[in-house]
Every structure is written in structure tokens, then in C-alpha cells.
Amino acid sequence: MSRRVFIETTTSGKAKFVKLKRSHTHHGHSHRHHHNPFEHLDHLFDHHHHHHHKHKHHKHHKHCHDPEPEPVPCREYYKVSVEEWNILKERERCLDEQNRSLVDENKALRTSLSASQADVHRLEHCVVPELQARNDTLYADNQSLRRSIDNATEQAARHHAEMEKLRCRNDKLEKEAKDAREEACDLRDRIRHLTKQLDQSCNRRVAELARDVARWKEETRYWKSKFEDLERRHCEMLDTLEMRTERMEAYEELLKRRCII
Numbered sequence: 001m002s003r004r005v006f007i008e009t010t011t012s013g014k015a016k017f018v019k020l021k022r023s024h025t026h027h028g029h030s031h032r033h034h035h036n037p038f039e040h041l042d043h044l045f046d047h048h049h050h051h052h053h054k055h056k057h058h059k060h061h062k063h064c065h066d067p068e069p070e071p072v073p074c075r076e077y078y079k080v081s082v083e084e085w086n087i088l089k090e091r092e093r094c095l096d097e098q099n100r101s102l103v104d105e106n107k108a109l110r111t112s113l114s115a116s117q118a119d120v121h122r123l124e125h126c127v128v129p130e131l132q133a134r135n136d137t138l139y140a141d142n143q144s145l146r147r148s149i150d151n152a153t154e155q156a157a158r159h160h161a162e163m164e165k166l167r168c169r170n171d172k173l174e175k176e177a178k179d180a181r182e183e184a185c186d187l188r189d190r191i192r193h194l195t196k197q198l199d200q201s202c203n204r205r206v207a208e209l210a211r212d213v214a215r216w217k218e219e220t221r222y223w224k225s226k227f228e229d230l231e232r233r234h235c236e237m238l239d240t241l242e243m244r245t246e247r248m249e250a251y252e253e254l255l256k257r258r259c260i261i
Contacts, residue, residue, distance in 0.1 A: 159198060
């Protein structure tokens, strides 16, 4: 905490700095409250000059044998000129203006923070849950599609095993064909019939899978369009925010040039 000091004069007219509680010459001003923290010392500077001339006018009444008391040195006091004191006052005024500017900036930042927090709250409680629900739906659909593909793979494996068995049987029938041509012809007809059924089943399953793939492609295009639209809106919001920030900076620069802030 800064110490309160003021200036008084000695009998020789010299100025010295003393504490406020030591004041005797200016006792009438020591307990007065001032709105300006420098007004009291400004008054004392003016009073010091008046008091100094008064002592110079009555200097011939001073006795030559009375030694002038030396001021007690104290580290609490610092001698400054009127010019230096004015510089200190100007610095205090600039600091006060900077403080007011920082208070205004703090209010603006708090307002911006509140708006940002509102946007974050909206995103957390509206947009993000909706996207999460959509992602969960897509995940469930993908799991279902994987199960369908796994089932199709298992069926293909079973068909492949069955075809291997038929080939073995065909080989056996070909070996027995020498002894029974008629039975071999019947067996060939049966093989052709089974092969046709297998082809029809495979073609039908492939067609179903193709329709599923086309449907999922359509779903993918739909969600991609949704995502691109959301991304575009996000970019527009960023552009708007950047434009407003530039306007605020330009307005602040204009206020600074006009010495408003």
C-alpha cells in the first residue's frame, strides 16, 4: 500500500517531504477527502510556493545564531519534481483508462462466452444426440448386413461341399457307366437338374444382395448429402463469426483513433 506524503517548507524556504500525520503547517488540509488521489498533493505544491515566498519575505527576522535543523533522512520519502509528479498523474490516468477498457473487453468476452456456451449446450443436447442416434442406426444396419453376408458365405460353402460330393458321385457313376448306361443317363439328368436348381438359387440370392447393395448405396448418398449440408452450414457460421470479429476489430480501432477507448 502506498504511503501518504506531502510537502512542507522549513524556515529557510526549502521544501521537504513528510508523512501526512506530521503535518503542522497544513493541518487544516490533512484530513480532507478528495475524489482525485492527486488533488491533495497538487494543492500542496501550490501552497508550497506560497509558503516559500512568505518565508523569504520575513527572512530578516531570523537569528544568525539559530542553526537550521537538518531533516531526518528516511527511506520512506522520495523527492520528485512537479514535472515528475505530473508524469505520475498522467500515468495513473492512462492506467485508469486502460482499466476501463479492460472492463469493457471483459464484459464483451463474457457475453461471447455465454453465447458460445449456449451453442455448445445446443450441440450437446440436440445435434450430437441426433447424430449419435443416426450412427447407432447405421451401426445396427451394418451389423445386420454383415450377418447376411456371413449367412450367404456359409450357404456358398455348403453348396460347394455338396458340389464336391456330386462330383465324387459322378466319377463313381462314370466308372459304373460301363456296366449300366441307362442308370448313368438317369444320373446325368439328375445332376443337370440339381445344377439348375443350384444356379437358380445362387442367382436369386445374388439378385437379393444386389438390391441390398443398391439400397445401402442410396442410404449412403442420403447421409453424405446430410453431412455435406451440415458441413456447409458450419463453414457459413465460421465465415459469419470471422466477419463479425473483423467488424468488431475495425470498430475498436475506430474508437481508439477517436480516443473513445
